[in-house]
Amino acid sequence: MILVEMTTSRALPAVRREDRGLPVLGRHLDYARDPMALFRGLAEEYGAVAPMRMLGRTAVVLLGPDACQVALTNRDKAFANGPAWSELVGPFFRRGLMLLDFEEHHTHRRIMQQAFTRDRLETYVAAMRPAIAAGTAHWEPRPAFAAYPAVKQLTLDIAADVFMGGATETSRAEMERVNRAFVACVQSAGALVRADLPFTRWRRAHRGRRVLEDFLRHYLPAKRATRTDDLFSQLCHLEDDEGARFTDQDVVDHMVFLMMAAHDTSTITLSTMLQLLGQHPEWQERCRAESEALGPRPDLAGLDGLTALDLVMRESLRLRAPVPVVVRRTVRDTVVLDVRIPAGTTVVVTPQYSHLMPELWSDPTAFDPERFAEDRREDRSHRFAWEPFGGGVHKCLGLHFAGAEVKAAMHHLLRHHQWRVAPGYQPPIDNHSLPFPSDGQPIDLQRRPATERIPG
Numbered sequence: 001m002i003l004v005e006m007t008t009s010r011a012l013p014a015v016r017r018e019d020r021g022l023p024v025l026g027r028h029l030d031y032a033r034d035p036m037a038l039f040r041g042l043a044e045e046y047g048a049v050a051p052m053r054m055l056g057r058t059a060v061v062l063l064g065p066d067a068c069q070v071a072l073t074n075r076d077k078a079f080a081n082g083p084a085w086s087e088l089v090g091p092f093f094r095r096g097l098m099l100l101d102f103e104e105h106h107t108h109r110r111i112m113q114q115a116f117t118r119d120r121l122e123t124y125v126a127a128m129r130p131a132i133a134a135g136t137a138h139w140e141p142r143p144a145f146a147a148y149p150a151v152k153q154l155t156l157d158i159a160a161d162v163f164m165g166g167a168t169e170t171s172r173a174e175m176e177r178v179n180r181a182f183v184a185c186v187q188s189a190g191a192l193v194r195a196d197l198p199f200t201r202w203r204r205a206h207r208g209r210r211v212l213e214d215f216l217r218h219y220l221p222a223k224r225a226t227r228t229d230d231l232f233s234q235l236c237h238l239e240d241d242e243g244a245r246f247t248d249q250d251v252v253d254h255m256v257f258l259m260m261a262a263h264d265t266s267t268i269t270l271s272t273m274l275q276l277l278g279q280h281p282e283w284q285e286r287c288r289a290e291s292e293a294l295g296p297r298p299d300l301a302g303l304d305g306l307t308a309l310d311l312v313m314r315e316s317l318r319l320r321a322p323v324p325v326v327v328r329r330t331v332r333d334t335v336v337l338d339v340r341i342p343a344g345t346t347v348v349v350t351p352q353y354s355h356l357m358p359e360l361w362s363d364p365t366a367f368d369p370e371r372f373a374e375d376r377r378e379d380r381s382h383r384f385a386w387e388p389f390g391g392g393v394h395k396c397l398g399l400h401f402a403g404a405e406v407k408a409a410m411h412h413l414l415r416h417h418q419w420r421v422a423p424g425y426q427p428p429i430d431n432h433s434l435p436f437p438s439d440g441q442p443i444d445l446q447r448r449p450a451t452e453r454i455p456g
């Protein structure tokens with residue numbers, strides 16, 4: 001099959017002189033400025049399998065659901081995660097699940113998925129509720145409340161409880177140091193200088209990784225000794241059907257990656273939802289009515305039943321995908337939609353591009369959560385039309401966790417606060433690593449009078 005494709009396929013087109021971008025950096029800065037404009041230009045010029053200069057070499061960008069599907073489903077095992085992601089995010093998330101491949105990935109995923117069963121999620125939701133209430137209690141009403149940093153702190157607080165079981169021996173100042181260490185590791189993705197040199201993002205990320213490892217190793221013996229409900233302890237005790245378990249180093253590696261995977265992604269989703277609900281008060285009221293009816297202590301089934309909020313979350317993930325692209329490296333020659341891609345090529349898969357294609361969505365840039373409602377289901381226009389969590393064997397393992405966390409936090413906020421955002425506001429997005437609003441995303445925040453809340 002692959003052999004036939006190889007003989008009937010065509011070579012990857014050469015990059016036109018005017019598309020080469022800067023020396024060494026290639027189109028890196030164009031991506032940081034406006035990824036969608038870059039992708040549209042590539043699609044127009046080259047089609048769904050486009051060459052692009054990036055970090056000193058020619059990468060391939062897959063545009064549209066057909067091309068993305070080939071790499072994500074990875075039928076001929078030509079696409080590997082580890083070499084591609086570690087080039088992008090450096091050695092700072094080494095041996096996280098997303099960076100493992102093939103047999104080894106399968107073994108680790110089989111163990112880890114037991115930390116994400118419905119029963120486990122129920123215990124995480126129970127731990128989230130008090131963390132959310134405490135973490136938002138000090139959100140003081142203000143006309144320009146900086147939503148993004150507040151949400152970032154909130155998701156960190158939630159992680160401290162749900163992932164760590166409350167890092168009780170760690171002071172607030174130490175937790176902030178840990179937070180800065182995360183940020184340093186995550187920001188390595190946007191580093192222009194990829195060497196351990198003074199004053200570089202790379203050096204800060206190296207230091208960050210050390211801080212995170214020390215922090216986790218400090219708690220490891222206690223987590224091994226007693227099985228508790230937090231994710232850290234679960235990872236220490238999980239076994240697959242054949243009795244395979246994680247080593248201490250595995251646990252540390254997985255925890256560093258999981259905290260990274262969970263933190264910025266949920267933060268971006270929540271802050272996008274705050275923006276969009278602030279700009280669409282009719283949806284804010286609709287979601288609030290459901291949350292009022294549900295009451296203050298929802299379980300997982302209760303959160304699942306927040307239908308309007310679910311539509312808004314899907315639409316937010318479509319409009320601003322927290323992970324706009326995922327990367328792969330070809331480990332053998334392969335073919336995508338009749339274009340040959342040689343072994344050793346970096347491949348960029350672009351969910352965000354699919355999310356805004358007029359061929360797949362009506363009025364794609366409009367906020368229209370109903371497009372996900374049963375009678376429309378625009379996301380079914382193609383199996384890979386909506387892929388904020390990726391697809392194939394590396395599909396996000398935390399997607400149900402993320403849904404529960406985002407809904408639990410929004411549910412609480414809807415009951416206790418209300419907010420407005422100017423209809424024409426568009427946050428300036430920093431795309432150097434995961435896309436975040438660089439202005440802090442101000443919202444006009446008010447507390448709801450207790451009398452308006454249905455008690456419970």
Ligand code: HEM
Pocket residue numbers: 081097098099109258261262263265266269321322323326327387388389390391393394395396397398399401402
């Ligand atoms: C809205 C929030 C989230 C989004 C949009 C998101 C997105 C993604 C995407 C696109 C991938 C696939 C990467 C690839 O194919 O290379 C991924 C993988 C992963 N995510 Fe998430 N994620 C979110 C939240 C979370 C949370 C909360 C957790 C954990 C609690 C988590 C854990 C993971 C893990 C472990 C993987 C690697 C799976 C594997 O390689 O087998 N994610 N995520």
